Amino acid sequence: MNIALIGSGGREHALCKKFKECKKIKKIFCIPGNAGTAELATNLNIDFLNFNLLLKSIKHYNIKLVVVGPEEPLVKGIVNFLEKNKIKVFGPNKFASRLEGSKAFMKIICKKYNIPTAKFKICRNFKDFQKSILGFSLPVVVKADGLAAGKGVVICKTKEQAVKISKQIFKGKFKSSRKVVLEEFLTGEEVSYFLIVDKKSFISFGSAQDHKRVFEKDKGPNTGGMGAYSPAPIIDKKLEKKIIQKIVKPTLKALKDNGQFYRGFLYVGLMIKNNNPYLIEYNVRMGDPECQVIIPRLKTDLFKIINYSVKNQLKKLKLSWEKNKCMTIVLCSKGYPGKYKKNKIVGIKKIVDKKKLFVIHAGTKKINGNIVSNGGRVLNIVCKGKSFIQIRRNIIKLIKKINWKYGFFRKDIGWRVI
Ligand code: AMP
Ligand code: GLY
Numbered sequence: 001m002n003i004a005l006i007g008s009g010g011r012e013h014a015l016c017k018k019f020k021e022c023k024k025i026k027k028i029f030c031i032p033g034n035a036g037t038a039e040l041a042t043n044l045n046i047d048f049l050n051f052n053l054l055l056k057s058i059k060h061y062n063i064k065l066v067v068v069g070p071e072e073p074l075v076k077g078i079v080n081f082l083e084k085n086k087i088k089v090f091g092p093n094k095f096a097s098r099l100e101g102s103k104a105f106m107k108i109i110c111k112k113y114n115i116p117t118a119k120f121k122i123c124r125n126f127k128d129f130q131k132s133i134l135g136f137s138l139p140v141v142v143k144a145d146g147l148a149a150g151k152g153v154v155i156c157k158t159k160e161q162a163v164k165i166s167k168q169i170f171k172g173k174f175k176s177s178r179k180v181v182l183e184e185f186l187t188g189e190e191v192s193y194f195l196i197v198d199k200k201s202f203i204s205f206g207s208a209q210d211h212k213r214v215f216e217k218d219k220g221p222n223t224g225g226m227g228a229y230s231p232a233p234i235i236d237k238k239l240e241k242k243i244i245q246k247i248v249k250p251t252l253k254a255l256k257d258n259g260q261f262y263r264g265f266l267y268v269g270l271m272i273k274n275n276n277p278y279l280i281e282y283n284v285r286m287g288d289p290e291c292q293v294i295i296p297r298l299k300t301d302l303f304k305i306i307n308y309s310v311k312n313q314l315k316k317l318k319l320s321w322e323k324n325k326c327m328t329i330v331l332c333s334k335g336y337p338g339k340y341k342k343n344k345i346v347g348i349k350k351i352v353d354k355k356k357l358f359v360i361h362a363g364t365k366k367i368n369g370n371i372v373s374n375g376g377r378v379l380n381i382v383c384k385g386k387s388f389i390q391i392r393r394n395i396i397k398l399i400k401k402i403n404w405k406y407g408f409f410r411k412d413i414g415w416r417v418i
Contacts, residue, residue, distance in 0.1 A: 001025060002025075002026055002027040002028075002029065002062050002063045002064060003019065003029070003064065003065045003066070004028075004030075004058060004065070005019070005041070005066075006031050006068045007030075007031075008037075008363075009034070010288055010360045010377065010379075010380040011069050012030060012069045013034060013037050014292040015069065015302070016036075016037045016041050018295050018302045019067075020041075022301050022302060022304070024303055027041075027042065027061075029043075029061055029063060031043075031057075032046060034361045035361050035371045035372075036359075044057055048078070049072065049076065051078060055087070058082075063087070065090065066087060066088070067090045067091070068089065068285070070285060071147060071284055071285050074091050074094075074101075074284050074285065075101035075284075077094035079094065080093050089310075090264055090306045090309060091263065091264040091265075091284070091285070092266075092284045093263075095255070095260045096255055096261070096262045096284065099266075100147070100281070100285075101146060101176070102145055102177065103145050104145045104181055107181060108122075109250075109251060110279060114250065115246065116247070117278055117279040117280070118141070118183040118184040118185070118278065119136075120181055121135065122181055123166070123180040123181075123182060129163075133163075138159070139155050139185045140155075140159075140183070141153065141154070141156070141185050142154050142165045142180060142181075142182060142183075143180070143183060144169045144173070144177065145177035145180065145181055146175075146177030147176045148174040150222065151174075162182075186271040186278055186280070187271075187273065188274075189271070190209070190210075190272075192208050192209065192210060193207050193268040194265060194268070194286065194287070194290070195248065196264070196305060196314060197264060197265075198261075198309040198310075198311075198312045199312040200314070201314045202248065202252070202314065203314050203317060206230055206297065206321070207230060207232040207235040208228050208290040208294055209228060209230075209234075210227075210287060210289065211228065211412075212225060214332075214410075216410050217412065221338075222337070224288060224337075224377060225287070225288060225289045225290070225330065226330050226410045227328055227329040228287070228328055228413070229293055229325065230297060230325070230326050233417060234272055238275075239277065242275075243270065247268060247279050263309055267283035267284070267285060267286065288362075289362075293328050296322075296382060296384055297321050297326050298322075299321060304317075305319070325385060325386065325388055326384045326391070327388060327392060327413060327414055328360070328395070329381050329395045329410065331379040331380075331399055331407045332378060332409065333375070333406060333407060334408055335376075342373055342375070343374070345372050346371045346373060346378060346379065346404055347402065347404060348379075352398065355384075356383060356384045356385060357381075357394055357398060359380070360379070360380040360382055362380055363376060363377055364378060364379070379407075381395045381399055383395045388414045388418050391414075392414055392418065
């Protein structure tokens with residue numbers, strides 16, 4: 001069967017590499033892909049948000065299944081569109097994607113179904129905000145309701161800062177929505193838990209911890225993620241049970257009560273405090289770079305898992321995982337997450353691809369035979385092994401060998417477990 005993978009980041013290269021092992025897949029098309037996926041699959045340079053154009057290519061290349069990597073096409077309804085056109089697709093529909101696409105939607109479900117989460121208020125205008133802010137102590141978390149490419153959350157230490165950010169959101173800084181969600185600031189340990197879901201059932205897809213801040217010691221502004229590792233030891237069997245009972249099951253029931261259901265990867269972003277989970281956010285996709293540390297540990301055929309989900313048969317499936325631990329460190333363009341230069345040659349002739357140490361491409365493309373940077377997060381160096389400290393040493397050694405003068409990385413990824 002021919003399949004298509006939508007997206008162009010490290011997550012998609014990691015998925016593509018895994019699909020490459022699946023015997024039942026004939027051809028993989030990455031839309032648009034990056035320099036890494038180009039080595040394994042056929043990249044199609046199509047704007048995937050142009051659904052009609054996308055459909056034409058899907059038909060032209062006889063693609064029978066589409067796997068969606070990023071959130072934007074999901075929130076915009078790519079699943080509804082493709083299914084209406086009789087194309088099988090792995091990902092949640094437009095309604096279910098609001099779990100990520102609207103923070104207000106997610107919070108209303110939490111309230112109605114008693115899901116543990118930070119105390120919140122939804123503000124529709126500045127007057128609403130002025131009244132609501134009185135009920136919060138500092139710091140207060142100000143969130144844009146809609147998608148904001150990771151820039152819609154600010155932890156405000158002063159009321160003035162909260163006022164300023166909220167005014168920007170009400171003015172339409174993020175086109176996706178003009179609502180503000182105010183939240184109580186939660187303390188504890190952050191962790192991500194993943195599932196694969198279908199209409200009837202769900203299956204755990206592991207855990208990971210990400211490092212969102214740009215600088216070592218978790219300083220500086222938020223990024224898409226500077227590195228991650230899996231599994232996250234904080235999630236033991238007992239805590240996993242609580243996450244399922246208190247958070248996952250009530251959420252899926254809420255969708256069902258609305259005559260809807262979820263299919264796809266589900267990313268549960270949590271704060272753990274006194275061994276209890278609090279929901280921070282849902283993402284309706286795999287995490288990036290979390291995907292790059294979960295997929296390499298998976299022993300079960302990924303194509304089989306996705307087919308079972310598409311056929312609502314996940315219940316019959318048991319996944320098997322390697323005992324190895326896995327970590328990735330992200331090599332970024334200098335200046336990220338602020339301004340940075342693109343099209344800088346990355347000095348790797350070939351993708352390093354050993355069984356336990358390999359390079360996943362994120363923001364890269366190929367020009368005249370050279371691999372050049374094409375984004376803020378450029379390469380993900382991934383390593384598996386028995387101890388996180390040794391894994392990290394191996395990764396840093398390889399990054400030093402790559403010696404990319406336009407890049408930087410965090411040397412303290414995994415500090416919680418090392
Ligand atoms: P989100 O986009 O909702 O994941 O928020 C981005 C990051 O902001 C999260 O990964 C947390 O580190 C932080 N954050 C969001 N909401 C809260 C909260 N209520 N309390 C503390 N930190 C938060
Ligand atoms: N690494 C965080 C995310 O994928 O949202």
